[in-house]
Amino acid sequence: MITLSLVGIGSGNPDHLTREAIKTLESADVILLPRKGAEKSDLADLRRMIAAEILSTAPKIIEFDYPVRDANTPKYLDGVNTWHDALAGIWQTLLMDHVEAEGRAALMVWGDPSLYDSTLRIAGRLIARGMQLLVKVVPGITSLQLLTAAHGIPLNTLGSPILITTGRNLREFGWPEQTDSVAVMLDGECSFSSLDPTDIHIWWGAYVGMPQQTLISGPLGEVGDKIIQTRTQARTESGWIMDIYILRKIDQ
Known part of the structure; x- marks a missing residue:
């Protein structure tokens, strides 16, 4: 059973991190860090800064490229579901390749994982595929x-x-x-x-x-x-x- 913590990190200010968020990130074996292209490099840079300068531990950082949703799909939800399936596949591969059994992984989520964010739905896809995964949520400022x-x-x-x-x-x-x-x-x-x-x-x-x-x-x-x-x-x-x-x- 792998534990995956979805950690809300606020909206761009390191001061938004709660003590619970910091403790959860510090206790992770692996932190998954998404890259969303050159235009949004600021978002990845903030996550890198948090890992390098705020945490008192040094979890392994695994960066990955975020797939792009096809905006031309005739039905909006079909495009979103295809996109989420692709993300779930990436997460599953990264977790299986880089996290030991009973290990702990974390993903920093902009804002909060519960408010117009899809990380919980993507994690749910992994469980539906039969992956032994315990999902925890650390709320963040929205x-x-x-x-x-x-x-x-x-x-x-x-x-x-x-x-x-x-x-x-x-x-x-x-x-x-x-x-x-x-x-x-x-x-x-x-x-x-x-x-x-x-x-x-x-x-x-x-x-x-x-x-x-x-x-x-x-x-x-x-x-x-x-x-x-x-x-x-x-x-x-x-x-x-x-x-x-x-x-x-x-x-x-």
């Missing part, structure tokens, strides 16, 4: 927490729920019913621009928690174009971008 903290706002209004969704869902289905607040993740197309901006306020952030953190907030009709321009420029300069935002209907 970009959603960092966004609300950076803007100094509560996540929801009094007595009202908030929906956490994706840009794709916002474009396809519009504003969800029975809520006045929507948190949007995984949006590469500024999907807020598909909405009627009347009485909607936005709190947007890119690279939240990192040195290049950028924040914009205000009435959607007034700041929407500024967000689009800022996002485009930041992505061009960095080669990649991670952003998140909250939309809230505010009665005038």
